[in-house]
Amino acid sequence: MSLLSFKTASISASVLAAALLLTACGGQATNTSSDPADGLSGSVTIDGSSTVAPLSEAAADMYRDVEAGVNVTVATSGTGGGFKAFCAGETDISDASRPIKDDEAADCEANGIKYTEIVIANDGLSVVVNPENDWASCLTVEQLNTIWAPESEGTVTNWNQVDASFPDEPLVLFGAGTDSGTFDYFTDAINGDEGAIRADYSPSEDDNITIQGVQGDKGAMGFFGLSYVEENPDAITALEIDGGQGCIYPTKETVQDSSYQPLGRGLFLYVNDANYADKAQLRSFVDFYLENSDAVAEAALYIPLTADQKSTATTELATLVG
Amino acid sequence: MTFLTTGLGAHIRSASIHGKVRGGEHSARSVLFLIALWLCLFVAFGVLLTLIITTLIDGFSRLDSRLVTEYPASAPERAGLRPAILGSIWVIGATALLTIPLGVAAAVHLEEFADRKKWFNRAIELNVQNLAAVPSIVYGLLALGFLALLGVQNKNIVIGGALALGLLVLPVIIISTREALRGVPLEIRQGSLALGATPLQTVWRQTLPASVPGIATGAILGLSRALGEAAPLLVLGALVFVSFDPNGLLSGYTTMPIQIFNWTSRPQAEFHELASAGSILLLLILLAMNGLAIFIRNRYQQRW
Missing domain, CATH: 3.40.190.10 (Periplasmic binding protein-like II)
Structure with missing residues (x-):
């Protein structure tokens, strides 16, 4: 009997010790030992x-x-x-x-x-198309949503479904993979919900692969960070985006003065x-x-x-x- | 009666027709079943092997001394795992110190002293078994709640991580210690008691030393599981960028799985290579720990 209580006592003692140790850390959360000298x-x-x-x-x-x-x-x-x-x-x-x-x-x-x-x-994010694409130069956020929304999966597959004036050209989609902040930002800005996107596009973490994909197909569209457009000005065409304030072309300047919306922040x-x-x-x-x-x-x-x-x-x- | 015998006869006949070679072992159904089993094994091993091989291919180029000596950096070619490795050592070390004495003591109580007729002892036993199967993130939340209750502000300190991982490891240690204690024959205890030792002396000088190999094996396996965990630590707001060596129980830290997780979420391909190299290193450490556990078991296990 005395043995049993001894065991219990030693266990509760170690629990108590652990608790004390932890309360001790509570006091010193951010150590601010700064030396004003160099x-x-x-x-x-x-x-x-x-x-x-x-x-x-x-x-x-x-x-x-x-x-x-x-x-x-x-x-x-x-x-x-x-x-x-x-x-x-x-x-x-x-x-x-x-x-x-x-x-x-x-x-x-x-x-x-x-x-x-x-x-x-x-x-800033840019939406890019093939240089041979001569019908789309400016898209509204609604049009982008039509193209990229999760509900469009399997149904919106042709440019003429986006706008009646666009030619009969199959849509081929490329974009950032789910790991990137680019992906989170794009889906949030265009589809209204972080992570919401149609599954039938070709994702890649490597933007160069997206660029190659967009180059390879007349009806292709892709999105990635703005810096890549500036590095590859001839390979692809960046689209103007109409976020309600008219069509704005993505450049460093339009992103910096926040006129490029909603893909600039x-x-x-x-x-x-x-x-x-x-x-x-x-x-x-x-x-x-x-x-x-x-x-x-x-x-x-x-x-x-x-x-x-x-x-x-x-x-x-x-x-x-x- | 006649119906029954004819029925039986027909059954035997059909069996001898369909299963020509050695009875039913090679009937179509058992062969199919065997194929299904092999397929399962193949799929399981195939996936594991593919994963390990692709990781090796991706990470091999970065598996060098810089991986161990450098601090994380914004440029992948300068980045390394040094603080993460040291952080893992600190956290796992603290976890071991926190849980092994507690787990062994709890197991000794449950196995040697607790009255199994009491309902609450049975309830505790059942719960310990259940706890071993709880998803690790739940332990992170538990530790988070506990630290918040104590009023700890910075929860991403070594002792906080050790607490979360300790909760994770504790059931494993308790269960394996109990198994080890159960393996010690009753005669040893009875002999000790007959020679006039108290029950405590019996446990301390006979039962526990005899079950050390089992306890050590269980503890190492439990700790190696903790070493690979990221989820409970992420709940505690684990740091992803630490540019200093952790230097105590109250120091900030990051661990290898967290650093690897951070690198895999970077867009640059070089960081993915780095993550693969880190994964290989982690795999090697885990392999070494499990090897040590097997060695201890084989070397020191007593046969009664």
Whole structure:
């Protein structure tokens, strides 16, 4: 009997010990040991969109060469999950592929978290067709939806079904594979739901294969990131997109001034104001990120900021230090 | 009666006609069944083999020292698994420290001391069996809830991951320890008790040492399952980019499966090669661990 209680006691003791150990970690969530002299230390925590993560990873990667003592970590809980952690004060920076929503902003306010929104890069998608395609030069979002919607699978197979004025030419579709942020963005913008797309198109993670496919067929159509169009101007023709504001051709400029809609967007960083002012390593990292945003965008295959966008962000950050 | 015998006779006749060679073993149906079984085996092995071979082909070019020594980077040719490997070691080590004593103690209690007539002991036994089959992501959610309850802010720390994986491994360790204890003959216990040892001394000095090979095998197999898990850690907000070596139980971390998962979701083909190389490395480590488990079992197992 005494033996039994001894066993129980030892088990409950080890459980208690584990619990104590865990409560001990609760206290020190974000270690902010910053040394104002050269050689910063401490941590910078980033969470959020997996679309923006390649940017933050590239920035963290480059920053390591400048300040090796600072631990920058990136997690990918998604834009929504990132804001949840950010508004609970758990992270310094939230990666977002869309602006913060009202209920998320309210959540931040309830927890007393003030933040600054920075556009860190631009993201644009282009819809491309074969150079011999002389009938379509501008498509509306509705027409694109007709072509790419999940319901069109097996039924919309010819250009003349998209618009009566288009010739009798079979539709051959190419596009990004399901792993890419491009895929998520395109399906969300065109079909209204992330991941919703007809299954009878040829997906590829390699944009060069999409380009070859579109080149090979007169009735072909494909979509991918904008940078590829600029690299292959003769091989394919990019379409103008009418998102309700008239036909706009995708270029770096139309994406940057956000007139190319809905396939152009900004990618955002949300920075915790208080932490930016208090933590030297965060201030140093964000400033570095912004200064090198061109190189970062290039490494992550996005469109860099305009001089205006950059100076807006710099001024906004400058007001935080006071 | 006559009807019955004629019926039987007809049956024997037909059997001898259709199954000419050695009775029913080579009848069309059993041959078909055999073919179906071979097909199943072939499909299962074929898929596994194709997977391993394509992974090997994809990843072989990146299977070099950089994979082990470099930190993750935005350029695939400079990227490596170093923090992920160290993170895996930290997390699995902490998991082992957390679960092996607890699991062995729980198994000893259930096997040696618990009164099986009591309904709650039977309920615990049943639940431990069931827990071994729960999807791993559920353990991640459980650990997440537990950490939130304790008010832990950063859940992506080594001890948090160890907690989630510990829950995953615990049933495996408990079950295998119980099996090992059950393998120790009753005479050993009785002999020990007859010589005046207390039940605790009997467990500590006779039963447990005798079942160490079984416990070690179970623990290694359980931990190697934990090593390959990404889902429960992703629920805890695991980091996908860590550019420093984890240095303690409260340090941020990433593990090999998470890093591989992150690389496979990148559009660049070079990252996919890197992911394949990482998968091969992970496979090799798992193979080594399972080999160790088999070695321990064969080398130290006692035959009574």
